[in-house]
Amino acid sequence: MESTTEDRMKVLLLCVAVAGLIGGLALQFLLGRADLARLCWSAATLPVLAALVVEITRSLARGEVGLDVVAALSMSAALLFDEALAATIVAIMYTGGTFLEAFAEGRARREMRGLLSRxxxxxxxxxxxxxxxxxxxxxxxxxxxxxxxxxxxxxxxxxxxxxxxxxxxxxxxxxxxxxxxxxxxxxxxxxxxxxxxxxxxxxxxxxxxxxxxxxxxEQAQRSKAPMSRLADRFSIGFLAVTVLIAFAAWWATGDPIRAVAVLVVATPCPLILAVPVALVAGLSRAAQFGVLIKGAKPLESMARIHTLVLDKTGTLTDGRPQITRIHAEPGFSEAELLELAASVDQLSKHPMAQALVAAAEARGLALHLPAQTEEVPGEGVAGMLAGRTVFVGGHGFVTARTGDAGSAIAATEAGSVLVAVGVEKQFAGSILMADPVRADVGEMLAGLRRDGVKRLVLATGDRAAVAERIAGGLGLDAIHAELSPDRKVHVVLEERKLGPVMMVGDGVNDAPALAVAEVGVAMGARGAAASAEAADVVLLVDRIDRLRTGFVIARRARAIALQSVVVGIGLSVLAMLAAGFGYLRPVQGALLQEAIDVATILNALRSLRIAVPAAEGAATRPAT
The missing domain is CATH 2.70.150.10 (Calcium-transporting ATPase, cytoplasmic transduction domain A)
Structure with missing residues (x-):
């Protein structure tokens, strides 16, 4: 309700200022009453100035000195030195700018609102x-x-x-x-x-x-961009420069109107509006690709990342064991072996058992419900299928019950797991399973290197041999294995000494490390709720390459915000100098500043069209 009331007040003040401008012009040019025209313009400006003074007072009470002070100063000076028309144009510029900001942010958030509405x-x-x-x-x-x-x-x-x-x-x-x-x-x-x-x-x-x-x-929509706060911190310096130029022009010429012109053209709407518009537009663009950034602050932080720390299971790897090889003994086919193992494992909650069932279903095998099942935790499970006892588990578990060691294949690679299958007194075969590296990891990491990330670090709780195998060929700068959750936190804190850190993980054990990193990223499609809660960024799709998509969008959105500010303020300073030398009257300066504001906002909205890396399906040239 409060937000709606504020929006209505913005519209009302804009309407009052526009009505006053039109009414004053009519009085002056149609009726020839310049005195009544000035009175009309002043009456239209005062409500805007009063609302602005109230907002400035609230900001000062919170210990904030905002850029709105320059706008209030320019309106006050214009009214004081009988430049009522210029004051009204500044009032329209200010109220129109806040209205444009609300409209632009509303457009930038439409994809997020779409998520909520559907x-x-x-x-x-x-x-x-x-x-x-x-x-x-x-x-x-x-x-x-x-x-x-x-x-x-x-x-x-x-x-x-x-x-x-x-x-x-x-x-x-x-x-x-x-x-x-x-x-x-x-x-x-x-x-x-x-x-x-x-x-x-x-x-x-x-x-x-x-x-x-x-x-x-909903959490992301409530955030405030840190660059916006940074702009507020520079407001005192900008205000000082503006006042200095204005009084220098007045002192050098003795003409107070030049000071008024400088103040009018200095109203810093580019700095007020461009940053939040560009960053919120970046949030919206990232959401289109399944990268949910929880606000403008993490987006701005993401753009400055120096080091990327990655968990292994569920991040660099798929997180779900997959069959790499099946060895069937004479008398059994590979399909039959998998069908027997998966049928018995249907009643087991072990991750390896569930992976076998999923693999069998994916191959279209017909699974049967076993009878008289018995599971030995950590070792294996036995069950009756078509009158035969089937054993599924570790090699020792199966050979102890069948009395047949068979010719089991060896789990030669670190991190591989051997699942043995026996039927009655016969060793039926073995299934080798492993958690493979995601197919898109190598290209994604290489792309992040090209995009400016300096260090790539693996931090996993798994064994060192497994970590070394997974990291092979990925070009990582450091590998930390056999880490507890608190030691993962230590790794992140150590890396932070070199620069801002982004941590990526998916499990409950990753949540503390995600929380201490400048930017924590959770694999949200299948990851733990705790990691998603602690993270600043959530990848809604189970694809690690979207990490680079979010990084590219964050960098370009921040660059567009900075570009808008630098260009907008640069043009404002040039206009201030022109006004100080007498080339711009107050009314001309106000109109010029309005044009600068519109151009700055339109430039900030380019964040809605940021192109992502070609592998992610972008067809347009990146906005920079």
């Missing part, structure tokens, strides 16, 4: 042989939901029937829909672009991906 309110659940429409808050894990064509998926879940064709642009920025097979993870917030399908809810609405995104967006 959040699903209801879900369709299968219940007692029929369909039930219910509020999305009442969906619980285990509910079977119907997703019709065009529906937005209400909660995270798993695809149950047939294939699905999903548009995930709102989450990931991908322009083309994605095809999913049965058993695949379905993220809330994606839109069904194909036929209707059933999914099994795995999360409640409040814990789902889309709900987390909405919370992060």
């Amino acid at each position: 959040a699903p309110r209801t879900a369709t659940r299968h219940r007692d042989g029929g369909l039930q429409e219910l509020p999305v808050e009442e969906v619980t894990p285990g509910d079977r939901l119907l997703i019709r064509q065009g529906d937005v998926v209400p909660v995270d879940g798993r695809l149950e029937t047939g294939s699905a064709y999903l548009n995930m642009a709102a989450l990931t920025g991908e322009s083309l829909p994605v095809s999913l097979e049965p058993g695949a993870e379905v993220l809330s917030g994606s839109t069904n672009a194909g036929d209707a399908f059933d999914m099994l809810a795995t999360e409640a609405a409040k814990d789902s991906t889309y709900a987390g995104i909405v919370r992060l967006v």
Whole structure:
């Protein structure tokens, strides 16, 4: 309500100033009453000046000296020296500038508002042989939901029937829909672009991906850009320079109107407006690619990163074990071996067991529910399939129960895990699994080097041999292995001595390190809620290459903000000098400054069109 009232007051003051300008012009040129025209212009300026004085007083009470002081000073001087028309134009310039700022920020946030507005309110659940429409808050894990064509998926879940064709642009920025097979993870917030399908809810609405995104967006919208505060800190210096030029022109010529002209043309709207507009536009642009930055402060910090510290599991690697090799003993095929192992592992919660089940489903194998299952934690599981006892687990677990060592393949690579399979008294074969490096990691790290990141560091809790294998060929500057969460924090603090640090992770153990880094980045698609909460940036899509996308957008948005400020203030200073030498009258100076403001805002809005690296699908030349 407060925001709406302030917006209405801005519009009202703008209307009063415009009405006063038009009324005064009519009185002077149509009726020839210059005295009434000046009175009309003064009456239109005073409410704006009063509102501005109130805002300045509030800022001073908070210990802030803002750039609005120059605007108030120019209006006051113009009224004092009978330049009422110039005062009114400054009033229009100031109220129009604040209105333009609100409009520009509103445009820059439209993608974020789109995320909020398209959040699903209801879900369709299968219940007692029929369909039930219910509020999305009442969906619980285990509910079977119907997703019709065009529906937005209400909660995270798993695809149950047939294939699905999903548009995930709102989450990931991908322009083309994605095809999913049965058993695949379905993220809330994606839109069904194909036929209707059933999914099994795995999360409640409040814990789902889309709900987390909405919370992060709302947090991001409440932020204030640090460069805006930096501009306020320089306001005293700018004010001093302005007053110095104004009084120098007055003292040298004895003409107070020159001082008024200098003050009028010095109103620093470029510094007031350009920074927040450019940075908020950058936030909006990053959100289009699934990079949710929690406000203008982390975006500005992200642009100055010196060192990147990366976790391994779920960051450099996929975080989900994958089959690298299957060795079947005589009498068994590879498909049969995987089918037996996955069928028995269906009832196990072990990550390796779930990875085997997912791999079998992805290959279209028919899994059967085992009977009389027995699991030995950390060793393996046994179950009955078609009258035969099947053992799945470590090599020792299987050989101890079958009495057959077989010809198991060796897990030669550090970090690989061997899953043995036995049937009755026979060793059936082995499956080698590992957590592979993401395919896009090498190119992403090389790109960050080219973009200005000086150091690349791996910090993992895994064994040194595994860390060395993962880091091979990636060109990292340092590798830290076997780290506890507090030692990860120590690594980040040590790297901060060299320059600003960005830490990337996805697990609960990464949350402390994310919190102490200048910029913490969480892999939010499948990462822990704790890491997403502690992070400043959340990658909504499970793609590490989007890290470079966010970095490039942050750097270019900050560059555009600085460019807008430097050019805008530079033009203002030139105009001040021109006014001091008598080349600009107060009215001319006010009109010139208005043109500078508009050009500066339009330049800041270029952040909405920042092009990302070609690998990310950009087709336009980067805005710099």
